Amino acid sequence: MPxxxxxxxxxxxxxxxxSIKPLMNATxxxxxxxxxxxxxxxxxxxxxxxxxxxxxxxxxxxxxxPLGAAQTIYQSNHFGHACGKVCPxxxxxxxxxxxxxxxxxxxxxxRLQSFATQKAINSNKKMFGLKPNNGKxxxxxxxxxxxxxxxxxxxxxxxxxxxxEAKAQPxxxxxxxxxxxxxxxxxxxxxxxxxxxxxxxxxxxxxxxATKQDLQNLEQQFDSIFLGIGLGETSQIGILGEDLDxxxxxxxxxxxxxxxxxxxxxxxxxxxxxxxxxxxxxASECARMGSENVILAYRREKEAMGAYDFEYELxxxxxxKGLFNAQPIEIVGENGCAIGVKFVQTTTQNxxxxxxxxxxxxxxxxxxIKATGQSKRVQFLQMIDGLELDSKKRIVINPNTYxxxxxxxxxxxxxxxxxxxxxxxxxxxxxxxxxxxxxxL
Amino acid sequence: MANLFTNFxxxxxxxxxxxxxxxxxxxxxxxxxxxxxxxxxxxxKTMGVPVVNVSSRYGGVNYxxxxxxxxxxxxxxxxxxxxxxxxxIEEVKKRFPDHAIIASLMVETREEWxxxxxDVENAGADGIELNFGCPHGMCERxxxxxxxxEPRVLKTIVEWVKEVxxxxxxxxxxxxxxxxxxxxxAAREGGADAISLINTIQSIVGVDIDNxxxxxxxxxxxTNGGYCGPAVKPIAMNMLKNCAQHPNVxxxxxxxxxxxxxRDAVEFxxxxxGNVQVCTAxxxxxxxxxxxxxxxxxxxxxxxGFETINDFKGKALPNVLHWEDLNLKYKVVASIxxxxxxxxxxxxxxxxxxxxxxxxxxxxxxxxxxIKEENCVGCNLCSLVCPVEECITMERRDxxxxxxxxxxxxxANDIPTTFNDPRGGGVHHPVYLPxxxxxxxKPVHYKA
Numbered sequence: 001m002p003x004x005x006x007x008x009x010x011x012x013x014x015x016x017x018x019s020i021k022p023l024m025n026a027t028x029x030x031x032x033x034x035x036x037x038x039x040x041x042x043x044x045x046x047x048x049x050x051x052x053x054x055x056x057x058x059x060x061x062x063x064x065x066p067l068g069a070a071q072t073i074y075q076s077n078h079f080g081h082a083c084g085k086v087c088p089x090x091x092x093x094x095x096x097x098x099x100x101x102x103x104x105x106x107x108x109x110x111r112l113q114s115f116a117t118q119k120a121i122n123s124n125k126k127m128f129g130l131k132p133n134n135g136k137x138x139x140x141x142x143x144x145x146x147x148x149x150x151x152x153x154x155x156x157x158x159x160x161x162x163x164x165e166a167k168a169q170p171x172x173x174x175x176x177x178x179x180x181x182x183x184x185x186x187x188x189x190x191x192x193x194x195x196x197x198x199x200x201x202x203x204x205x206x207x208x209x210a211t212k213q214d215l216q217n218l219e220q221q222f223d224s225i226f227l228g229i230g231l232g233e234t235s236q237i238g239i240l241g242e243d244l245d246x247x248x249x250x251x252x253x254x255x256x257x258x259x260x261x262x263x264x265x266x267x268x269x270x271x272x273x274x275x276x277x278x279x280x281x282x283a284s285e286c287a288r289m290g291s292e293n294v295i296l297a298y299r300r301e302k303e304a305m306g307a308y309d310f311e312y313e314l315x316x317x318x319x320x321k322g323l324f325n326a327q328p329i330e331i332v333g334e335n336g337c338a339i340g341v342k343f344v345q346t347t348t349q350n351x352x353x354x355x356x357x358x359x360x361x362x363x364x365x366x367x368x369i370k371a372t373g374q375s376k377r378v379q380f381l382q383m384i385d386g387l388e389l390d391s392k393k394r395i396v397i398n399p400n401t402y403x404x405x406x407x408x409x410x411x412x413x414x415x416x417x418x419x420x421x422x423x424x425x426x427x428x429x430x431x432x433x434x435x436x437x438x439x440x441l
Numbered sequence: 442m443a444n445l446f447t448n449f450x451x452x453x454x455x456x457x458x459x460x461x462x463x464x465x466x467x468x469x470x471x472x473x474x475x476x477x478x479x480x481x482x483x484x485x486k487t488m489g490v491p492v493v494n495v496s497s498r499y500g501g502v503n504y505x506x507x508x509x510x511x512x513x514x515x516x517x518x519x520x521x522x523x524x525x526x527x528x529x530i531e532e533v534k535k536r537f538p539d540h541a542i543i544a545s546l547m548v549e550t551r552e553e554w555x556x557x558x559x560d561v562e563n564a565g566a567d568g569i570e571l572n573f574g575c576p577h578g579m580c581e582r583x584x585x586x587x588x589x590x591e592p593r594v595l596k597t598i599v600e601w602v603k604e605v606x607x608x609x610x611x612x613x614x615x616x617x618x619x620x621x622x623x624x625x626x627a628a629r630e631g632g633a634d635a636i637s638l639i640n641t642i643q644s645i646v647g648v649d650i651d652n653x654x655x656x657x658x659x660x661x662x663x664t665n666g667g668y669c670g671p672a673v674k675p676i677a678m679n680m681l682k683n684c685a686q687h688p689n690v691x692x693x694x695x696x697x698x699x700x701x702x703x704r705d706a707v708e709f710x711x712x713x714x715g716n717v718q719v720c721t722a723x724x725x726x727x728x729x730x731x732x733x734x735x736x737x738x739x740x741x742x743x744x745x746g747f748e749t750i751n752d753f754k755g756k757a758l759p760n761v762l763h764w765e766d767l768n769l770k771y772k773v774v775a776s777i778x779x780x781x782x783x784x785x786x787x788x789x790x791x792x793x794x795x796x797x798x799x800x801x802x803x804x805x806x807x808x809x810x811x812i813k814e815e816n817c818v819g820c821n822l823c824s825l826v827c828p829v830e831e832c833i834t835m836e837r838r839d840x841x842x843x844x845x846x847x848x849x850x851x852x853a854n855d856i857p858t859t860f861n862d863p864r865g866g867g868v869h870h871p872v873y874l875p876x877x878x879x880x881x882x883k884p885v886h887y888k889a
Contacts, residue, residue, distance in 0.1 A: 030506060031506045034505035034506035035506075037785045037787060037828055038787070039784075039785040039786055039787065040785070040786035040787060040789055040790035040802075040884070041786060041802070041884040042884075043784065043808065045884070045885065045886070051885060051886075053886040056886065062505065098783040098784050098785045098808075099783070101782075101783035101784065102783050102828075102829060
C-alpha cells in the first residue's frame, strides 16, 4: 500500500501536504531562541544570501520583541516569512550554525524567522519609514521574488513602482512552484499583501509584457525597467515521444497542483526524470497525491544528483523510489499517450557518462514528468534593444550595478543566475534596487 | 560505604538533607510525605501568632529557557493555629522517630518565647530554629530580619530562649546585613547551639512594564519580597565561609541558599556546613529530588573515600584566603584546543570588548581564534563563555618556584603608592591606542 491515499478533500490535501516547518508557538520560539549562542560575526549571517542579522533577530525573539525581530529580518529580506519556510536552511544558515561542529542540533533559524514575521504580518503595523516620493518611476516586469524585493527596496527610497505580472497572483514560483508542504498559498499571499500594504507598490495582474510595443510603452513611461522575469517552460530533452500526451514538465505540474490542490488526479504509476530539487518536489508530490509507484529516474549516480540530500530523503519518506544510472532515450507511447520510458543504463568513466550497450529497458508508467530544467525566455529578451545574453542564454549584467547591456534595463533573479533559490532572487532584487537608486540620483 | 547519618549540634537525622522552614513544611501532610520520600529532617514552617497572608505571593526570575533561577516570596510565617501544628508534629514524630523535626519559631515577648519553646518541645521537636531572617512583612512588626539585623536584640532573644530550651537551639540569620559574622557572634554569645544561613534576600524580582508595577502583583500593587533559589547560592556560600572561618563564631552551621542537587550540598559542606536545608528546589520540583541528592552524595563520598559528612566538612576552607595572601607570581594564560573549537568566537568578542584584547581572529574564513599571550592576563573570561567543555583551558606559565603575596610586598615596601607609580600592574601590560578601535574589522551589521 502506498504511503498516501489520494486526497478526496481540501482537508485531506492539507494532511498529505502538512508543513515540514510548522509555525512555532511562543513557548517553542522562546526555548529555541534561548539556545542561540549569539556568535560573533556569525557564520549563519554569512551563509544567508540576504545577510539577515540572524543572531540579533533571535535575541529579539528571546527578549519578547517579535516585531523588532521581524523588522530586523525585513530590513535584509522582504520575503522574510516565505524564506523562513522555503529556504534550504539545512545548507544555508542552519547548515552554518556552529552547533553542527558540536554534534548539537543547529538552531531552527527558519522556523524562528517565520515565527517573528508571522507576528508582524498579523499585526500589520507600519514598520518601515519610506522616503518621500522622488518623482522617479520604475517598471518591474514580473512579480516574483526578485521583482517584489526590488519593488520594496525602491519604495523605501521614494520611487514610484509599477509591477507588470502575467499571472493572476504575486510571488512567482513561491506560490506557483514550491512544494505545498513547504508553504501554503495562503501563507505566501498574506505576506505579499502585507508587503504591498507596507510599501505601497502597484501590481497589474494578468498583464503580460509580451511585445516590442509593450516594451516601448514602458520605456516611454518609466525612468528604469527591472527584469524579474524568471525562467520559462520546462525545456525539451530532445528524445523521441516527448510530445505524447501524459508527458509534461514538472514546473507545469507543480503549478497545476498549487492551484487546484485535491482536484488534481494522479495515475498509479509515474516516472519523474531528473535529479534536481524540482524533480524531488514533483516526485514527492505525486506520491502525496496518491500515486502508488513513483520512480525518480536519474541518468547518473545517486551522489551526482543536484538535489539536496534532505530533499531526496523527503521524497523517499513519501514513498518515492530512486532509479539511477538510467538515461531516458524514448518516451514509449500507444495511441498518442505515454505508456512508459525506455532507458539505457549508464556508467561514469573518468568523469564521462557512458551508456552501456544492449542495456535498454522500459519502465511502464501512466505519466512522465520531466524535471530536466526550465528554458530561458530568449524570444522575449531578444526584443529588448542591445540586451546581451551569455552562452547559457542568461541576461548579462554588470555585477556591481545589476545593469544590463541596455542601460535602461536592470535585471536579477533566475533570468540572470540561471535558476537558484527564492532567497537568491530576493537578495539580488534588493541589490539591483539599490543600484537603480544610485543610478537615478 | 558512605554513611549519611548526621548529628548536627546534637540533632540526629538519617541524612544531612533537611527541608528548610518554608511552604513545603507547612503541614504534617507535607512533612510525612517528605520523610517517606527520603528527606532526613524538616524545619517546620515558622510558628507564632498565626498571620493573614495576601494573594499572590511569589515572583520568579527566569533565565532564558530556565524557569525560577530565582524566586521571591511575600508569604509570612504560618497562618495555621499553633495547636494544629503541634498535634501534627507529634504525629509525624510518632511515625518517623529517627527523622529530625525542628520547630521554627517567631514571637515577640519573652513570655511568648518561653511558652512556645515549651509547647514545641512537648510536641516532640528535636530542635528549635529561631527565625531572625524573614525580610518582609514580619520585620516591619519588629520580628524576623529586624532582629537579625540588631545583634544586641538577637542576643537577648537567644538568651530568653535558652532560659527554657532543653533541645538544641539554631539561630537562622538574615543576609540583609553588611557583616554576617556580627549576628553570628551575637548568637553564640547568647548561647545558641548552631547557626543556619542564609534566609532570603530582600528583592524585587521584576516589573510589569505594561502596568508599571513590580512582581508579585497584589491588586495592582506590590512590595519587596525575599529572594531565594539557585541565583542566591554564591551569596550564601560566601556568608557560610565567613562564619565558618571566624574564630568567634565556632558553631555548627546549617547551609541554606539555592541548593538543589548533591553537588550543591557537597560545596556547602566543603565550606563548613554540617548539613544543608532546601526549599526552592522542592517548591519547583517536589520532594522527589531527594533521591538524586542522596544517591549523588553517597557516590561522591564513596569515590573520595569519605565515610561520614564530618570527613569532608570544611575541607575547602583552608584554601579560601584573603586576597592579600594570594600568590602574585602565579601566571596562567588561555589556550584554545583547535580540534574542539566550534568557531562561535564568543571568546574573541568577550576578551576584545570585555577584557584585555588578548584573543585575535583571522579574517580568512578560519573561525578558530588565537591567543595573544603577551596580552593575556589569565582572567578566565574566555574559558567561562566558551560553550564547549574543555576547549579553552588555562595553562600555567610561571615555573612554580616563586611565591609572593601582596601582604609580603606590602611588608617589603614594594607596592605602588602614587597615582603613576611604575610598580602598578598595568604599566607592563600592552593596551591598544584609542584610535586603533576603528581599525579593528567589524561584522557587517555592527553599525550604530
